[in-house]
Amino acid sequence: MIPRIDVKVDPSFPEGVPMCMPEEDEISEEGYGFFRGVWDISGVTHEEARAIVEEERGLAHLVDQVSADPEEFEDVARAVERGDPDCLPDGFEDRHPGSEILEIVGDGDREEGVLDGLEIGVAGLSFALSSIGCFPAASCRSHASGRSWSDRPVVYFAAERLTVHWLTPMVRDSGCGFGNGSDRGALLFVEAPSITNLMDLANQILNTVERQSYNR
Known part of the structure; x- marks a missing residue:
């Protein structure tokens, strides 16, 4: 039984959230955004993302x-x-x-x-975001054990404004929403009631890239 929580999400374009990629000197071996137990997974290829x-x-x-x-x-x-x-x-x-x-x-x-090394339910979206030029900073599927740093499935990432515009209809169609993560840097996040929504979003991102590449 895949967990699902009762939470309202906002899929609209996140106005007022800083949107830019982190500078190289802002990224350490533990990534970006003052998270613990994270690492840099930027520069993922489309094929690598599809496999994950x-x-x-x-x-x-x-x-x-x-x-x-x-x-x-x-x-x-x-x-x-x-x-x-x-x-x-x-x-x-x-x-x-x-x-x-x-x-x-x-x-x-x-x-x-x-x-x-990533968690079931957030790994695919983290890799899909990386493959389109975003910087995944942290993720959590939310844990029923009570030892969870997030009460809902979430992926924090940095991205350019145009990329977020491109993502917005897919975030909406997958039942996900955006949130402001700027208390940890130039970050926003995608959240959802269930990892099913995040997995659907990851698949939509890759499918859209494949269609656009085919139609060029």
């Missing part, structure tokens, strides 16, 4: 299939992201003996991670 978006959709679907409530979704998603079977809900293996989740999680000694 498809991987994320597959993982979200698998986790959704075996989760009865938001708490189980969070536990299973964390196990998949960390490759840690101890994060799985009690009795998971007995209830889902043939689940692909068990293979993905492994025995706790997995060499390769998933989604380049």
Whole structure:
């Protein structure tokens, strides 16, 4: 069960929000915007973004299939992201003996991670934004565990004004909204009631780029 919260979002163009890319000397090894545990994922190619978006959709679907409530979704998603079977809900293996989740999680000694270390539900949008020249600063799918720094799925990013204009109809059509993140720098953010909306937005961005490239 993919979590969904009751929240109103504003998909209109975010007037009054600073829109520009950060200067090189403003970006450190931990990114930009005074966030912890982040890193620079700028300069992503369209192909790289498409691969992450498809991987994320597959993982979200698998986790959704075996989760009865938001708490189980969070536990299973964390196990998949960390490759840690101890994060799985009690009795998971007995209830889902043939689940692909068990293979993905492994025995706790997995060499390769998933989604380049980002969370299920926000990784695809972060990569899609990077692929169109934005600078993703931080993201959070919002966690049912109560250890969440955001109470809703969100991706913070820097972008030029023209790019935000281009994004606006897709933000609206996907059920997402904009917010002002300028308390952390020249940032805005996209928020949504569910990661489903953010994943839809990521897909719309890549599909639109592909159509525009085809029609040139």
